[in-house]
Amino acid sequence: MKFSRKYQYNPIVEPFALSHVHVVMADAAGSVRNNMTILVGANGRIEQIAPSIETSIPEEYHYLDGTGKTVMPGLINLHTHLFAQGKPLNPRLATPQGQRMVSKFVHSPLGKPYLDTLVKTNAMTLLESGVTTIRTLGDVGYEVTALRDRIKAGEMPGPRILSSGPLLAIPEGHGAPLIALTSATPQEARATAAANIAHGVNVIKIAATGGVTDAQKIGEAGSPQMSVEQMRAICDEAHSHGIIVAAHAQSPEGVRRALSAGVDTIEHGSILDDELIALFRHNPNALRGYCALVPTLSAGLPLTMIEQDITGITDIQLENSKAVVEGMVAGAKQAHEAGLVIGVGTDTGMTFVPQYATWRELELLVRFAGFTPQEAIHAVTQVNARVLGIDDITGSLKVGKFADFVVLNDDPYRNLHTLNHPVWVVAAGHPVWRPSPQHFPEIDTLLDEAYD
Numbered sequence: 213m214k215f216s217r218k219y220q221y222n223p224i225v226e227p228f229a230l231s232h233v234h235v236v237m238a239d240a241a242g243s244v245r246n247n248m249t250i251l252v253g254a255n256g257r258i259e260q261i262a263p264s265i266e267t268s269i270p271e272e273y274h275y276l277d278g279t280g281k282t283v284m285p286g287l288i289n290l291h292t293h294l295f296a297q298g299k300p301l302n303p304r305l306a307t308p309q310g311q312r313m314v315s316k317f318v319h320s321p322l323g324k325p326y327l328d329t330l331v332k333t334n335a336m337t338l339l340e341s342g343v344t345t346i347r348t349l350g351d352v353g354y355e356v357t358a359l360r361d362r363i364k365a366g367e368m369p370g371p372r373i374l375s376s377g378p379l380l381a382i383p384e385g386h387g388a389p390l391i392a393l394t395s396a397t398p399q400e401a402r403a404t405a406a407a408n409i410a411h412g413v414n415v416i417k418i419a420a421t422g423g424v425t426d427a428q429k430i431g432e433a434g435s436p437q438m439s440v441e442q443m444r445a446i447c448d449e450a451h452s453h454g455i456i457v458a459a460h461a462q463s464p465e466g467v468r469r470a471l472s473a474g475v476d477t478i479e480h481g482s483i484l485d486d487e488l489i490a491l492f493r494h495n496p497n498a499l500r501g502y503c504a505l506v507p508t509l510s511a512g513l514p515l516t517m518i519e520q521d522i523t524g525i526t527d528i529q530l531e532n533s534k535a536v537v538e539g540m541v542a543g544a545k546q547a548h549e550a551g552l553v554i555g556v557g558t559d560t561g562m563t564f565v566p567q568y569a570t571w572r573e574l575e576l577l578v579r580f581a582g583f584t585p586q587e588a589i590h591a592v593t594q595v596n597a598r599v600l601g602i603d604d605i606t607g608s609l610k611v612g613k614f615a616d617f618v619v620l621n622d623d624p625y626r627n628l629h630t631l632n633h634p635v636w637v638v639a640a641g642h643p644v645w646r647p648s649p650q651h652f653p654e655i656d657t658l659l660d661e662a663y664d
Contacts, residue, residue: 223366225256225641229269233278238285238593242586252615256641282623285608286344286616288596289570290506291479291557294331295352298566300524306426311390318352331355334567335370340647341568342634344616345372349417349458350379350391357412377408379417385437386419401442405449416450418443420459421466424532433532434463443473451499462536477504482539484546492552504553504599507544509576511559512537517662544581555599556592568649571631585625615641
Protein backbone atom coordinates (compact mmCIF):
# COMPACT_ATOMS: atom_id res chain seq x y z
CA MET A 213 0.00 0.00 0.00
CA LYS A 214 1.39 3.39 -0.99
CA PHE A 215 0.66 6.78 0.57
CA SER A 216 -2.13 7.74 -1.81
CA ARG A 217 -5.32 7.00 0.10
CA LYS A 218 -7.06 9.27 2.59
CA TYR A 219 -9.08 7.51 5.26
CA GLN A 220 -11.79 8.76 7.59
CA TYR A 221 -10.83 8.85 11.24
CA ASN A 222 -11.09 5.46 12.90
CA PRO A 223 -11.01 5.48 16.72
CA ILE A 224 -9.72 1.90 16.62
CA VAL A 225 -6.03 1.54 15.81
CA GLU A 226 -5.46 -0.93 12.99
CA PRO A 227 -2.05 -2.61 13.27
CA PHE A 228 0.33 -1.84 10.43
CA ALA A 229 3.89 -2.29 9.24
CA LEU A 230 5.81 0.53 7.59
CA SER A 231 8.71 -1.01 5.69
CA HIS A 232 11.90 0.02 3.89
CA VAL A 233 12.17 3.47 5.49
CA HIS A 234 15.09 5.52 6.70
CA VAL A 235 14.63 6.25 10.40
CA VAL A 236 15.90 9.48 11.92
CA MET A 237 16.30 8.56 15.58
CA ALA A 238 16.37 12.23 16.73
CA ASP A 239 18.96 11.39 19.37
CA ALA A 240 21.78 13.70 20.38
CA ALA A 241 24.17 11.86 18.06
CA GLY A 242 21.99 12.42 14.97
CA SER A 243 21.69 8.71 14.21
CA VAL A 244 19.95 7.40 11.08
CA ARG A 245 19.03 3.76 10.47
CA ASN A 246 18.43 2.67 6.90
CA ASN A 247 15.97 0.19 5.35
CA MET A 248 14.00 -0.36 8.54
CA THR A 249 10.51 -1.67 9.29
CA ILE A 250 8.33 -0.25 12.06
CA LEU A 251 5.53 -2.40 13.47
CA VAL A 252 2.66 -0.59 15.19
CA GLY A 253 0.24 -2.63 17.29
CA ALA A 254 -3.45 -2.31 18.03
CA ASN A 255 -2.64 -0.41 21.23
CA GLY A 256 -1.10 2.40 19.18
CA ARG A 257 2.41 1.65 20.40
CA ILE A 258 5.57 0.68 18.57
CA GLU A 259 6.11 -3.07 18.74
CA GLN A 260 9.31 -3.40 16.75
CA ILE A 261 11.88 -1.36 14.84
CA ALA A 262 14.27 -3.61 12.95
CA PRO A 263 16.00 -4.04 9.59
CA SER A 264 13.37 -4.87 6.97
CA ILE A 265 15.27 -7.95 5.86
CA GLU A 266 15.00 -9.37 9.39
CA THR A 267 11.36 -8.46 10.07
CA SER A 268 8.47 -10.88 9.88
CA ILE A 269 5.19 -9.04 9.39
CA PRO A 270 2.07 -10.63 10.92
CA GLU A 271 -0.58 -11.50 8.37
CA GLU A 272 -3.25 -9.29 9.95
CA TYR A 273 -1.08 -6.14 9.76
CA HIS A 274 -1.57 -3.61 6.97
CA TYR A 275 1.58 -3.45 4.88
CA LEU A 276 2.88 -0.02 3.85
CA ASP A 277 5.81 0.30 1.46
CA GLY A 278 7.89 3.30 2.55
CA THR A 279 10.69 2.93 0.05
CA GLY A 280 12.45 6.27 -0.34
CA LYS A 281 10.72 7.81 2.69
CA THR A 282 12.20 9.01 5.98
CA VAL A 283 10.54 8.62 9.38
CA MET A 284 11.23 10.70 12.48
CA PRO A 285 9.44 11.20 15.82
CA GLY A 286 6.46 13.54 15.74
CA LEU A 287 7.23 17.17 16.53
CA ILE A 288 6.36 18.58 19.95
CA ASN A 289 5.46 22.26 20.24
CA LEU A 290 5.87 23.64 23.76
CA HIS A 291 4.18 27.02 23.19
CA THR A 292 0.87 27.15 21.35
CA HIS A 293 -2.36 29.15 21.46
CA LEU A 294 -5.40 27.72 19.70
CA PHE A 295 -7.62 30.82 19.78
CA ALA A 296 -5.96 32.44 16.73
CA GLN A 297 -4.49 31.30 13.41
CA GLY A 298 -1.39 33.46 13.11
CA LYS A 299 -2.67 36.25 10.90
CA PRO A 300 -1.79 39.82 11.95
CA LEU A 301 -3.66 40.82 15.10
CA ASN A 302 -5.71 44.00 15.09
CA PRO A 303 -3.87 46.43 17.43
CA ARG A 304 -7.19 47.89 18.54
CA LEU A 305 -8.21 44.51 19.91
CA ALA A 306 -4.98 44.29 21.95
CA THR A 307 -6.00 47.18 24.22
CA PRO A 308 -7.73 46.39 27.55
CA GLN A 309 -10.98 47.68 26.06
CA GLY A 310 -10.54 45.58 22.94
CA GLN A 311 -9.73 42.48 24.96
CA ARG A 312 -12.83 42.98 27.08
CA MET A 313 -14.93 43.23 23.92
CA VAL A 314 -13.44 40.04 22.45
CA SER A 315 -13.76 38.27 25.80
CA LYS A 316 -17.44 39.16 25.99
CA PHE A 317 -17.98 37.73 22.50
CA VAL A 318 -16.14 34.41 22.98
CA HIS A 319 -18.06 33.74 26.19
CA SER A 320 -21.42 34.52 24.56
CA PRO A 321 -23.87 31.91 23.20
CA LEU A 322 -22.72 32.82 19.69
CA GLY A 323 -19.01 33.10 20.44
CA LYS A 324 -18.47 29.90 22.40
CA PRO A 325 -19.34 27.52 19.51
CA TYR A 326 -17.16 29.66 17.24
CA LEU A 327 -14.23 29.35 19.67
CA ASP A 328 -14.73 25.61 20.07
CA THR A 329 -14.63 25.16 16.29
CA LEU A 330 -11.57 27.37 15.98
CA VAL A 331 -9.51 25.52 18.59
CA LYS A 332 -10.46 22.18 17.04
CA THR A 333 -9.45 23.40 13.58
CA ASN A 334 -6.14 24.77 14.84
CA ALA A 335 -5.34 21.57 16.72
CA MET A 336 -5.91 19.58 13.54
CA THR A 337 -3.72 22.01 11.58
CA LEU A 338 -0.91 21.38 14.05
CA LEU A 339 -1.39 17.62 13.75
CA GLU A 340 -1.46 17.66 9.96
CA SER A 341 1.78 19.65 9.97
CA GLY A 342 3.53 16.86 11.87
CA VAL A 343 3.03 18.05 15.46
CA THR A 344 1.82 15.13 17.55
CA THR A 345 2.04 16.78 21.00
CA ILE A 346 1.33 20.37 22.03
CA ARG A 347 1.36 22.46 25.18
CA THR A 348 -1.03 25.40 25.21
CA LEU A 349 0.07 28.41 27.26
CA GLY A 350 -2.88 30.75 27.56
CA ASP A 351 -6.41 29.71 26.63
CA VAL A 352 -9.59 31.78 26.72
CA GLY A 353 -11.16 29.35 29.18
CA TYR A 354 -11.14 25.58 29.44
CA GLU A 355 -12.15 24.87 25.85
CA VAL A 356 -8.76 23.27 25.09
CA THR A 357 -8.96 21.08 28.18
CA ALA A 358 -12.30 19.77 26.90
CA LEU A 359 -10.79 19.20 23.45
CA ARG A 360 -7.86 17.35 25.04
CA ASP A 361 -10.25 14.99 26.79
CA ARG A 362 -12.24 14.31 23.61
CA ILE A 363 -9.07 13.42 21.73
CA LYS A 364 -7.85 11.22 24.57
CA ALA A 365 -11.20 9.43 24.67
CA GLY A 366 -10.91 8.61 20.96
CA GLU A 367 -13.88 10.73 19.95
CA MET A 368 -11.89 12.69 17.38
CA PRO A 369 -8.38 12.92 15.92
CA GLY A 370 -5.85 15.39 17.24
CA PRO A 371 -2.45 15.80 18.86
CA ARG A 372 -1.72 14.92 22.46
CA ILE A 373 -2.51 18.09 24.42
CA LEU A 374 -1.24 19.52 27.66
CA SER A 375 -3.54 22.47 28.32
CA SER A 376 -3.02 25.47 30.57
CA GLY A 377 -6.43 27.09 30.66
CA PRO A 378 -6.21 30.87 31.21
CA LEU A 379 -2.75 32.17 32.08
CA LEU A 380 -2.21 33.81 35.47
CA ALA A 381 -1.47 37.55 35.59
CA ILE A 382 -1.81 40.69 37.67
CA PRO A 383 -4.86 42.94 37.17
CA GLU A 384 -4.56 44.62 33.74
CA GLY A 385 -1.37 42.62 33.20
CA HIS A 386 -0.19 40.75 30.12
CA GLY A 387 -3.01 38.64 28.70
CA ALA A 388 -5.72 40.21 30.85
CA PRO A 389 -8.60 40.11 30.57
CA LEU A 390 -8.97 37.93 27.46
CA ILE A 391 -6.86 34.90 28.36
CA ALA A 392 -5.96 35.48 32.02
CA LEU A 393 -7.11 35.04 35.58
CA THR A 394 -5.77 37.86 37.71
CA SER A 395 -4.54 38.24 41.29
CA ALA A 396 -2.98 40.94 43.45
CA THR A 397 -1.63 38.91 46.39
CA PRO A 398 0.15 35.58 46.89
CA GLN A 399 -3.00 34.12 48.42
CA GLU A 400 -5.09 35.18 45.42
CA ALA A 401 -2.40 33.91 43.04
CA ARG A 402 -2.43 30.49 44.65
CA ALA A 403 -6.23 30.47 44.39
CA THR A 404 -6.10 31.16 40.63
CA ALA A 405 -3.68 28.26 40.18
CA ALA A 406 -5.95 26.02 42.25
CA ALA A 407 -8.95 27.09 40.15
CA ASN A 408 -7.18 26.10 36.94
CA ILE A 409 -6.10 22.78 38.41
CA ALA A 410 -9.67 22.10 39.57
CA HIS A 411 -10.74 22.53 35.94
CA GLY A 412 -8.30 19.82 34.90
CA VAL A 413 -5.36 21.70 33.39
CA ASN A 414 -2.05 19.88 33.29
CA VAL A 415 0.27 22.89 32.88
CA ILE A 416 0.25 26.41 34.33
CA LYS A 417 1.30 29.67 32.64
CA ILE A 418 2.37 32.87 34.45
CA ALA A 419 2.81 36.34 32.96
CA ALA A 420 5.93 37.38 34.85
CA THR A 421 6.48 40.48 32.69
CA GLY A 422 4.63 42.64 30.23
CA GLY A 423 4.40 41.54 26.60
CA VAL A 424 4.62 43.04 23.14
CA THR A 425 1.16 42.32 21.75
CA ASP A 426 -0.81 44.22 24.39
CA ALA A 427 1.82 46.80 25.39
CA GLN A 428 0.34 50.29 25.75
CA LYS A 429 3.61 52.15 26.37
CA ILE A 430 7.27 51.83 25.41
CA GLY A 431 9.16 49.68 27.89
CA GLU A 432 6.12 47.74 29.03
CA ALA A 433 7.23 44.53 27.31
CA GLY A 434 9.68 42.87 29.69
CA SER A 435 8.75 45.10 32.62
CA PRO A 436 8.28 42.91 35.72
CA GLN A 437 4.63 42.52 36.67
CA MET A 438 4.00 39.64 39.04
CA SER A 439 5.93 39.54 42.31
CA VAL A 440 8.25 36.70 43.26
CA GLU A 441 5.94 35.89 46.19
CA GLN A 442 2.91 35.56 43.92
CA MET A 443 4.79 33.37 41.47
CA ARG A 444 6.19 31.23 44.28
CA ALA A 445 2.65 30.63 45.57
CA ILE A 446 1.57 29.54 42.08
CA CYS A 447 4.59 27.26 41.68
CA ASP A 448 4.05 25.67 45.10
CA GLU A 449 0.41 24.93 44.27
CA ALA A 450 1.21 23.53 40.82
CA HIS A 451 4.21 21.51 41.96
CA SER A 452 2.18 19.94 44.76
CA HIS A 453 0.11 18.37 41.95
CA GLY A 454 3.15 17.45 39.85
CA ILE A 455 2.33 20.19 37.32
CA ILE A 456 5.04 22.25 35.63
CA VAL A 457 4.86 26.05 35.40
CA ALA A 458 5.81 28.21 32.42
CA ALA A 459 6.57 31.92 32.70
CA HIS A 460 6.30 34.57 30.03
CA ALA A 461 9.46 36.61 30.80
CA GLN A 462 11.17 39.06 28.44
CA SER A 463 13.85 40.87 30.46
CA PRO A 464 16.78 39.80 32.63
CA GLU A 465 15.00 40.97 35.80
CA GLY A 466 11.78 39.28 34.78
CA VAL A 467 13.63 36.03 34.07
CA ARG A 468 15.52 36.32 37.36
CA ARG A 469 12.32 36.74 39.37
CA ALA A 470 10.56 33.88 37.60
CA LEU A 471 13.50 31.52 38.10
CA SER A 472 13.76 32.51 41.76
CA ALA A 473 10.08 31.68 42.18
CA GLY A 474 10.66 28.18 40.80
CA VAL A 475 9.13 28.15 37.33
CA ASP A 476 10.05 25.24 35.10
CA THR A 477 10.24 26.89 31.69
CA ILE A 478 11.01 30.44 30.64
CA GLU A 479 9.10 31.50 27.53
CA HIS A 480 10.79 33.96 25.15
CA GLY A 481 13.67 34.87 27.48
CA SER A 482 16.28 37.61 27.48
CA ILE A 483 20.01 38.19 27.47
CA LEU A 484 21.60 36.04 30.20
CA ASP A 485 24.32 36.52 32.80
CA ASP A 486 26.24 34.01 34.91
CA GLU A 487 23.66 34.11 37.70
CA LEU A 488 20.77 33.38 35.36
CA ILE A 489 22.65 30.58 33.61
CA ALA A 490 23.37 29.01 37.00
CA LEU A 491 19.70 29.27 37.99
CA PHE A 492 18.59 27.61 34.76
CA ARG A 493 21.04 24.79 35.32
CA HIS A 494 20.25 24.21 39.00
CA ASN A 495 16.99 25.55 40.40
CA PRO A 496 16.01 24.08 43.77
CA ASN A 497 12.52 25.58 43.54
CA ALA A 498 11.69 24.07 40.14
CA LEU A 499 9.77 20.81 39.99
CA ARG A 500 12.69 18.81 38.57
CA GLY A 501 15.56 20.94 39.86
CA TYR A 502 16.31 22.74 36.58
CA CYS A 503 14.62 25.16 34.20
CA ALA A 504 14.39 25.07 30.41
CA LEU A 505 14.38 28.00 27.99
CA VAL A 506 11.82 28.12 25.16
CA PRO A 507 13.02 30.99 22.93
CA THR A 508 9.99 31.24 20.53
CA LEU A 509 12.06 33.04 17.90
CA SER A 510 9.15 32.56 15.47
CA ALA A 511 7.06 34.98 17.50
CA GLY A 512 9.62 37.77 17.79
CA LEU A 513 11.65 37.98 14.62
CA PRO A 514 8.84 38.73 12.13
CA LEU A 515 7.87 41.85 14.08
CA THR A 516 11.33 43.34 13.51
CA MET A 517 12.21 41.82 10.12
CA ILE A 518 9.00 42.60 8.22
CA GLU A 519 7.97 46.18 7.46
CA GLN A 520 5.60 47.76 9.96
CA ASP A 521 3.01 48.67 7.32
CA ILE A 522 2.72 44.94 6.62
CA THR A 523 2.77 43.61 10.18
CA GLY A 524 0.24 46.21 11.24
CA ILE A 525 1.75 46.66 14.68
CA THR A 526 1.73 50.03 16.41
CA ASP A 527 4.78 52.23 16.97
CA ILE A 528 4.68 51.24 20.63
CA GLN A 529 4.59 47.54 19.77
CA LEU A 530 7.46 47.97 17.31
CA GLU A 531 9.70 49.73 19.83
CA ASN A 532 8.94 47.09 22.44
CA SER A 533 9.64 44.37 19.88
CA LYS A 534 13.08 45.71 19.02
CA ALA A 535 14.31 45.57 22.62
CA VAL A 536 12.67 42.26 23.45
CA VAL A 537 13.67 40.38 20.29
CA GLU A 538 17.31 41.37 20.60
CA GLY A 539 17.34 39.85 24.09
CA MET A 540 15.47 36.72 22.99
CA VAL A 541 17.96 35.98 20.21
CA ALA A 542 21.00 36.73 22.38
CA GLY A 543 19.62 34.61 25.22
CA ALA A 544 18.93 31.65 22.96
CA LYS A 545 22.49 31.74 21.64
CA GLN A 546 23.96 32.09 25.13
CA ALA A 547 21.84 29.23 26.45
CA HIS A 548 22.98 26.99 23.60
CA GLU A 549 26.63 27.85 24.21
CA ALA A 550 26.18 27.18 27.93
CA GLY A 551 24.58 23.79 27.29
CA LEU A 552 21.29 24.67 28.99
CA VAL A 553 18.10 22.74 28.29
CA ILE A 554 16.40 24.48 25.37
CA GLY A 555 12.92 23.47 24.29
CA VAL A 556 11.13 24.32 21.06
CA GLY A 557 7.92 26.33 20.93
CA THR A 558 6.62 28.89 18.48
CA ASP A 559 3.82 30.87 20.20
CA THR A 560 1.35 29.77 17.53
CA GLY A 561 -1.53 32.07 16.80
CA MET A 562 0.48 35.24 17.31
CA THR A 563 1.18 37.63 14.41
CA PHE A 564 2.90 35.74 11.57
CA VAL A 565 3.09 32.50 13.60
CA PRO A 566 0.73 30.13 11.76
CA GLN A 567 -0.27 26.89 13.40
CA TYR A 568 1.38 24.85 10.64
CA ALA A 569 4.87 26.40 10.84
CA THR A 570 6.55 24.68 13.79
CA TRP A 571 9.33 23.59 11.40
CA ARG A 572 10.41 27.23 10.94
CA GLU A 573 11.52 27.47 14.55
CA LEU A 574 14.11 24.78 13.83
CA GLU A 575 15.56 26.82 10.97
CA LEU A 576 15.64 29.92 13.17
CA LEU A 577 17.46 28.06 15.95
CA VAL A 578 20.05 26.97 13.39
CA ARG A 579 20.44 30.42 11.88
CA PHE A 580 20.32 32.61 14.98
CA ALA A 581 21.16 30.43 18.00
CA GLY A 582 23.98 28.23 16.69
CA PHE A 583 22.12 24.91 16.56
CA THR A 584 22.92 22.21 14.05
CA PRO A 585 19.92 20.61 12.30
CA GLN A 586 20.56 17.48 14.37
CA GLU A 587 20.42 19.50 17.61
CA ALA A 588 17.24 21.27 16.54
CA ILE A 589 15.47 18.00 15.72
CA HIS A 590 16.67 16.47 18.99
CA ALA A 591 15.26 19.49 20.83
CA VAL A 592 11.82 19.44 19.17
CA THR A 593 11.38 15.74 19.94
CA GLN A 594 13.33 14.13 22.78
CA VAL A 595 14.22 17.28 24.71
CA ASN A 596 10.68 18.63 24.53
CA ALA A 597 9.27 15.33 25.74
CA ARG A 598 11.67 15.38 28.69
CA VAL A 599 10.71 18.97 29.56
CA LEU A 600 7.05 17.96 29.65
CA GLY A 601 7.77 14.82 31.65
CA ILE A 602 6.30 12.52 28.99
CA ASP A 603 9.50 11.06 27.58
CA ASP A 604 8.42 7.64 28.84
CA ILE A 605 5.61 7.56 26.25
CA THR A 606 6.67 9.78 23.34
CA GLY A 607 9.43 11.91 21.83
CA SER A 608 11.49 9.07 20.37
CA LEU A 609 11.01 5.96 18.26
CA LYS A 610 11.40 3.11 20.71
CA VAL A 611 9.58 -0.13 21.37
CA GLY A 612 6.79 0.42 23.89
CA LYS A 613 6.32 4.11 23.21
CA PHE A 614 3.33 5.51 21.37
CA ALA A 615 3.61 5.54 17.60
CA ASP A 616 3.96 9.30 17.19
CA PHE A 617 5.88 9.95 14.01
CA VAL A 618 6.10 11.80 10.72
CA VAL A 619 6.83 10.35 7.28
CA LEU A 620 8.86 12.66 5.03
CA ASN A 621 10.12 12.80 1.47
CA ASP A 622 13.67 13.77 2.47
CA ASP A 623 16.16 13.55 5.30
CA PRO A 624 15.41 16.49 7.65
CA TYR A 625 19.04 16.58 8.77
CA ARG A 626 19.93 17.64 5.23
CA ASN A 627 16.77 19.60 4.50
CA LEU A 628 14.68 20.97 7.37
CA HIS A 629 12.25 22.41 4.82
CA THR A 630 10.98 18.89 4.09
CA LEU A 631 9.11 19.14 7.43
CA ASN A 632 6.86 21.73 5.80
CA HIS A 633 5.24 19.01 3.68
CA PRO A 634 4.84 15.75 5.62
CA VAL A 635 3.70 12.79 3.57
CA TRP A 636 1.95 11.14 6.48
CA VAL A 637 1.51 11.75 10.19
CA VAL A 638 0.80 9.18 12.91
CA ALA A 639 -0.42 10.13 16.40
CA ALA A 640 -0.69 7.34 18.99
CA GLY A 641 -1.02 4.86 16.14
CA HIS A 642 -3.73 6.82 14.32
CA PRO A 643 -2.67 7.70 10.78
CA VAL A 644 -3.43 11.00 9.08
CA TRP A 645 -3.23 10.15 5.41
CA ARG A 646 -2.26 12.83 2.90
CA PRO A 647 -2.14 15.65 5.46
CA SER A 648 -3.02 19.01 3.92
CA PRO A 649 -3.10 21.77 6.52
CA GLN A 650 -4.43 25.09 5.27
CA HIS A 651 -1.57 27.50 4.52
CA PHE A 652 -1.56 31.27 4.21
CA PRO A 653 0.56 31.83 1.06
CA GLU A 654 0.96 35.55 1.66
CA ILE A 655 2.39 34.94 5.13
CA ASP A 656 4.62 32.13 3.90
CA THR A 657 6.03 34.38 1.19
CA LEU A 658 6.72 37.21 3.62
CA LEU A 659 8.50 34.87 6.04
CA ASP A 660 10.50 33.25 3.24
CA GLU A 661 11.67 36.67 2.08
CA ALA A 662 12.44 37.88 5.62
CA TYR A 663 14.56 34.84 6.45
CA ASP A 664 16.23 34.46 3.05
